[in-house]
Amino acid sequence: xxxxxxxxxxxxxxxxxxxxxxxxxxxxxxxxxxxxxxxxxxxxxxxxxxxxxxxxxxxxxxxxxxxxxxxxxxxxxxxxxxxxxxxxxxxxxxxxxxxxxxxxxxxxxxxxxxxxxxxxxxxxxxxxxxxxxxxxxxxxxxxxxxxxxxxxxxxxxxxxxxxxxxxxxxxxxxxxxxxxxxxxxxxxxxxxxxxxxxxxxxxxxxxxxxxxxxxxxxxxxxxxxxxxxxxxxxxxxxxxxxxxxxxxxxxxxxxxxxxxxxxxxxxxxxxxxxxxxxxxxxxxxxxxxxxxxxxxxxxxxxxxxxxxxxxxxxxxxxxxxxxx
Amino acid sequence: xxxxxxxxxxxxxxxxxxxxxxxxxxxxxxxxxxxxxxxxxxxxxxxxxxxxxxxxxxxxxxxxxxxxxxxxxxxxxxxxxxxxxxxxxxxxxxxxxxxxxxxxxxxxxxxxxxxxxxxxxxxxxxxxxxxxxxxxxxxxxxxxxxxxxxxxxxxxxxxxxxxxxxxxxxxxxxxxxxxxxxxxxxxxxxxxxxxxxxxxxxxxxxxxxxxxxxxxxxxxxxxx
Numbered sequence: 001x002x003x004x005x006x007x008x009x010x011x012x013x014x015x016x017x018x019x020x021x022x023x024x025x026x027x028x029x030x031x032x033x034x035x036x037x038x039x040x041x042x043x044x045x046x047x048x049x050x051x052x053x054x055x056x057x058x059x060x061x062x063x064x065x066x067x068x069x070x071x072x073x074x075x076x077x078x079x080x081x082x083x084x085x086x087x088x089x090x091x092x093x094x095x096x097x098x099x100x101x102x103x104x105x106x107x108x109x110x111x112x113x114x115x116x117x118x119x120x121x122x123x124x125x126x127x128x129x130x131x132x133x134x135x136x137x138x139x140x141x142x143x144x145x146x147x148x149x150x151x152x153x154x155x156x157x158x159x160x161x162x163x164x165x166x167x168x169x170x171x172x173x174x175x176x177x178x179x180x181x182x183x184x185x186x187x188x189x190x191x192x193x194x195x196x197x198x199x200x201x202x203x204x205x206x207x208x209x210x211x212x213x214x215x216x217x218x219x220x221x222x223x224x225x226x227x228x229x230x231x232x233x234x235x236x237x238x239x240x241x242x243x244x245x246x247x248x249x250x251x252x253x254x255x256x257x258x259x260x261x262x263x264x265x266x267x268x269x270x271x272x273x274x275x276x277x278x279x280x281x282x283x284x285x286x287x288x289x290x291x292x293x294x295x296x297x298x299x300x301x302x303x304x305x306x307x308x309x310x311x312x313x314x315x316x317x318x319x320x321x322x323x324x
Numbered sequence: 325x326x327x328x329x330x331x332x333x334x335x336x337x338x339x340x341x342x343x344x345x346x347x348x349x350x351x352x353x354x355x356x357x358x359x360x361x362x363x364x365x366x367x368x369x370x371x372x373x374x375x376x377x378x379x380x381x382x383x384x385x386x387x388x389x390x391x392x393x394x395x396x397x398x399x400x401x402x403x404x405x406x407x408x409x410x411x412x413x414x415x416x417x418x419x420x421x422x423x424x425x426x427x428x429x430x431x432x433x434x435x436x437x438x439x440x441x442x443x444x445x446x447x448x449x450x451x452x453x454x455x456x457x458x459x460x461x462x463x464x465x466x467x468x469x470x471x472x473x474x475x476x477x478x479x480x481x482x483x484x485x486x487x488x489x490x491x492x493x494x495x496x497x498x499x500x501x502x503x504x505x506x507x508x509x510x511x512x513x514x515x516x517x518x519x520x521x522x523x524x525x526x527x528x529x530x531x532x533x534x535x536x537x538x539x540x541x542x543x544x545x546x547x548x
Binding site for chain 2 (some may be wrong): 315
């Protein structure tokens with residue numbers, strides 16, 4: 001068996017494609033299952049509305065599946081793309097693209113199941129709000145997809161930008177790190193954004209007249225929950241576009257890979273935590289709209305504190321990139 | 325596909341430094357400014373008690389934005405900073421929508437635009453903080469809960485600029501990259517209009533709103 005550059009690149013592309021779809025299938029399935037479970041509960045409590053609830057469940061599941069469909073697109077591209085005959089950095093880039101998309105689809109898949117489930121339960125409580133709840137569900141779960149979209153952008157850039165100009169040695173590790181950084185950091189933010197969106201569907205079904213305030217605080221809360229994945233994106237961009245000096249020592253490569261892993265893992269917890277803060281704020285905004293400004297401020301300050309761990313991770317990975 | 329990640333630049337050497345000007349972004353920003361001025365002029369040209377269609381649209385946007393600003397800030401601060409909030413939202417909205425017209429690009433697709441707007445919001449919010457609380461109380465907040473937390477609080481504040489500007493930049497640039505790649509792969513058949521509607525109109529509107537609301541809320545956090 002001869003392992004020349006071209007066969008290594010093909011090998012990396014196939015592994016990347018497999019990882020993209022395999023990992024990408026995890027999250028969306030859980031999210032859709034949650035939606036279906038809530039729909040079952042809703043139908044059994046209010047059987048007259050089974051048609052509306054069933055329709056809403058299918059729409060919600062279709063949106064929740066989009067993260068998985070992104071992964072499918074990337075996997076098919078990796079399997080059938082003309083890979084060409086570049087240097088070994090290309091192999092790292094292809095595998096990293098698959099990892100990034102697969103990991104990045106997990107969180108958004110789980111998260112976008114929550115608004116679907118809560119919308120089904122909401123229709124059960126307030127049948128006359130069906131249209132408004134479906135709209136709110138669609139907005140919430142579309143914004144939930146942002147971390148998965150970031151992962152897809154990084155995957156596409158890894159696949160289509162020509163990295164063969166730089167030195168292979170630290171570059172290959174940097175590209176692998178770039179995939180881990182955005183992919184892992186997207187998990188927490190996706191779940192967190194979903195928690196906030198679910199709470200907004202629940203809140204609207206309890207207090208329909210607060211729909212404007214609830215939607216505003218949901219969007220702000222989701223946006224702040226996405227901050228860890230934005231830090232991940234930032235670290236990925238630096239890893240992809242900074243030109244590193246050629247080096248034969250292993251420690252330079254290890255530092256760059258570690259930078260990506262550090263930001264990726266460091267972003268998971270803050271994303272979920274921020275989502276919890278946003279979920280509670282959205283829920284209580286619906287019940288107590290009079291103190292909306294205070295709720296918004298408390299939510300933001302609390303999220304800023306829970307985000308500090310993501311900031312520490314970013315500081316450490318920037319030190320790993322620029323200092324070491 | 326080779327265009328991915330490339331920009332047209334005008335490079336002016338000043339001493340030993342090079343000042344790079346992204347020409348496309350400048351032109352696109354001018355277009356946005358011109359569209360906004362035209363809309364403002366047409367909407368306010370014939371102000372009547374029975375408003376014309378453009379006046380209604382203008383009043384609707386300005387009225388609902390003012391309500392949102394007043395909910396977050398006090399009445400006094402809201403009246404002072406509302407023109408900035410309104411200009412920021414409308415500028416970002418038209419900027420994000422510009423990309424759906426062929427051959428035009430969103431100015432927000434270039435990091436310089438969101439970053440400068442983010443720094444502007446940051447400076448304004450801290451100015452408001454110093455003005456309402458006084459410098460001593462403002463500065464002492466950095467030493468909470470313990471004095472050695474100061475560097476970490478400082479980094480936390482600065483990271484807000486990063487998060488607010490990269491959120492807008494990542495969404496808009498990500499959308500344009502996905503549209504570019506998918507259009508290339510499908511030979512621009514069927515899919516691009518839907519992608520443009522989602523990333524340009526929907527995501528663009530939401531991100532403009534989120535950027536504006538976060539700027540307002542950062543001001544309100546500093547003021548209290």
